[in-house]
Amino acid sequence: MPIRAARLDQMPDSELLGMRFCDLPLHLKGSVIEERANVVFHELGARGIRFRPTLWIAEEWYNPDGVVGFAVPFYLLHPRLIRLERKMMLEAEGASLDEAMSILRHETGHAIDEAFQLSATREYRQVFGSPQRAYPKDYVADPDSRDFVQHLNAWYAQSHPVEDFAETFAVWLRSERSWKRTYRDWPAFEKLCAVDAWMRARRGVEPEIKPKRIPSELKDSTRTLAQHYDEKREFYAVEAADEFDGALQRIFKENGEDRRNRRRMSASSLLASHRTRLRRRTAKPLGVPAYVVDQVLRQLVHRARILKLRQTRPKAETVAKISRLVSRATIAILHNRPRLPL
Numbered sequence: 001m002p003i004r005a006a007r008l009d010q011m012p013d014s015e016l017l018g019m020r021f022c023d024l025p026l027h028l029k030g031s032v033i034e035e036r037a038n039v040v041f042h043e044l045g046a047r048g049i050r051f052r053p054t055l056w057i058a059e060e061w062y063n064p065d066g067v068v069g070f071a072v073p074f075y076l077l078h079p080r081l082i083r084l085e086r087k088m089m090l091e092a093e094g095a096s097l098d099e100a101m102s103i104l105r106h107e108t109g110h111a112i113d114e115a116f117q118l119s120a121t122r123e124y125r126q127v128f129g130s131p132q133r134a135y136p137k138d139y140v141a142d143p144d145s146r147d148f149v150q151h152l153n154a155w156y157a158q159s160h161p162v163e164d165f166a167e168t169f170a171v172w173l174r175s176e177r178s179w180k181r182t183y184r185d186w187p188a189f190e191k192l193c194a195v196d197a198w199m200r201a202r203r204g205v206e207p208e209i210k211p212k213r214i215p216s217e218l219k220d221s222t223r224t225l226a227q228h229y230d231e232k233r234e235f236y237a238v239e240a241a242d243e244f245d246g247a248l249q250r251i252f253k254e255n256g257e258d259r260r261n262r263r264r265m266s267a268s269s270l271l272a273s274h275r276t277r278l279r280r281r282t283a284k285p286l287g288v289p290a291y292v293v294d295q296v297l298r299q300l301v302h303r304a305r306i307l308k309l310r311q312t313r314p315k316a317e318t319v320a321k322i323s324r325l326v327s328r329a330t331i332a333i334l335h336n337r338p339r340l341p342l
Contacts, residue, residue, distance in 0.1 A: 008080040016084060016231070019219035025075045026057050028216070033100065040104045041324055043173050044112075048203030053111035057216035059228055061094065061103060063110040068211040070107040076100075088229045089236075090279065090290035102152060102170065110162070115207035118198065119162065127194045128168075129161035136160070151187040153287025168195050169321030207342040225342075236292045244329050245303055251321045252309035267309035271301045274319055282326050296329045 028034050041052045054069030062126045063070040075081040094100045118124050119131035141155035148157035149171045157167035171179050178327040239322045252267040275297050283290040
């Protein structure tokens with residue numbers, strides 16, 4: 001039977017993981033994420049857009065085709081669930097104010113696109129490209145490109161025309177003064193001006209497709225949190241491999257018989273001691289789940305231990321080289337693993 005929200009705080013992880021989604025006290029009304037969404041929807045109203053996207057609760061953020069709205073992840077509905085998400089996945093996407101507002105504006109861009117059927121227009125295709133283009137399994141982003149706005153991590157606007165629009169809309173919605181100042185010398189400025197013209201033309205206009213209420217899809221779900229996290233962690237798991245042994249050996253040295261070498265810190269210990277810092281340094285700029293980076297680090301620690309590697313260079317130099325290796329390894333691991341569109 002459903003439990004009271006207050007009881008979640010007293011639950012140990014083992015008991016909470018055994019809970020079914022349908023038994024969790026998940027209420028969108030009055031929640032922090034609803035309040036933050038309302039701020040974004042107020043921004044829409046201030047721009048003369050006369051509708052609000054619909055929200056519902058799901059396991060993850062997502063925006064399905066044909067729906068003027070988007071799902072918000074269940075863990076954002078209670079601080080205890082946020083803590084569990086961070087423990088299981090090392091981060092809780094959308095928990096901070098800035099990250100939540102960025103994602104909400106992006107998702108609202110998808111809802112606007114659907115409501116006014118913008119992607120079906122010739123102007124949209126001329127500015128952003130064909131929305132029918134297949135989503136790539138991977139994309140090579142150019143960090144220095146000024147053809148795209150920079151909003152979500154990993155230069156997400158470069159992944160697909162539909163994401164390019166959503167990212168451009170998010171930047172446009174946040175602040176007119178800001179985008180006109182920041183992007184005035186960028187080619188992306190033309191995209192922002194196009195979105196500005198399209199939205200001005202739709203002030204006070206009823207959308208072609210209106211939002212409709214969608215109930216929480218978790219209300220009747222008998223899946224447990226343990227099942228959810230088992231699947232989520234498996235999806236982002238990294239299989240042990242020795243493909244980076246050569247790079248590790250170039251950074252470190254084998255133990256050998258040299259007594260001075262044997263007295264040096266083991267590579268596995270150095271990696272383990274810097275694991276949190278390396279994870280943070282890699283996940284945020286790349287825009288990848290922290291859990292993936294952590295699995296890469298675990299793999300490198302394991303291989304360094306098997307190879308009996310030792311630190312022989314100055315620590316700062318070694319950590320810098322390892323940081324670059326972790327980034328390369330993470331990108332390589334994710335090369336054939338698609339990122340779900342936000």
